Amino acid sequence: MQFLHTMVRIRDIDASLRFYCDLLGLQEVRRKESEKGRFTLIFLAAPEDAERSERLTAPELELTYNWDPEEYDGGRNFGHLAYRVDDIYALCDKLQQAGVTINRPPRDGHMAFVKSPDGISIELLQKGEALPAQEPWASMENSGSW
Ligand SMILES: C[C@@H](O)C(=O)SC[C@H](NC(=O)CC[C@H](N)C(=O)O)C(=O)NCC(=O)O
Numbered sequence: 569m570q571f572l573h574t575m576v577r578i579r580d581i582d583a584s585l586r587f588y589c590d591l592l593g594l595q596e597v598r599r600k601e602s603e604k605g606r607f608t609l610i611f612l613a614a615p616e617d618a619e620r621s622e623r624l625t626a627p628e629l630e631l632t633y634n635w636d637p638e639e640y641d642g643g644r645n646f647g648h649l650a651y652r653v654d655d656i657y658a659l660c661d662k663l664q665q666a667g668v669t670i671n672r673p674p675r676d677g678h679m680a681f682v683k684s685p686d687g688i689s690i691e692l693l694q695k696g697e698a699l700p701a702q703e704p705w706a707s708m709e710n711s712g713s714w
């Protein structure tokens with residue numbers, strides 16, 4: 569078994585591609601339009617994963633855009649998408665300058681949470697950094713028991 573993708577329904581394709589691609593740095597790897605189903609699927613992958621998308625073996629984010637507007641609320645059981653980033657401070661600064669909500673700033677240089685245009689929570693983790701000891705779960709992660 570292999571993880572393939574997470575699907576998120578979006579309200580606005582342009583706003584979502586600006587956030588996920590222009591700002592966050594994901595790449596669009598394929599797109600499917602369904603006239604019959606009246607929807608568009610857009611598959612995104614992180615740059616380090618994108619080359620595996622051709623073989624459909626990359627972890628991807630599937631954006632679903634329904635042409636007929638729908639209300640997307642609730643879904644409290646969904647938590648977040650997590651990405652490992654090269655420079656968490658530079659990325660959060662760029663996101664904030666672009667008006668993106670920074671729910672948890674990278675004060676410790678390790679972890680930040682931001683919101684997509686549809687309110688999806690995105691966790692950003694600094695590449696090469698262990699979680700700060702004061703985080704309750706850090707001892708598990710830092711000791712490799714995860
Ligand atoms: C391509 C593959 O990865 C899919 O996930 S297609 C699944 C399919 N999606 C749709 O029909 C998109 C439009 C639909 N109105 C929707 O909003 O989902 C599907 O079965 N979706 C149902 C679901 O619960 O995901």
Ligand code: NI
Nearest residue numbers: 573574575630
């Ligand atoms: Ni899917």
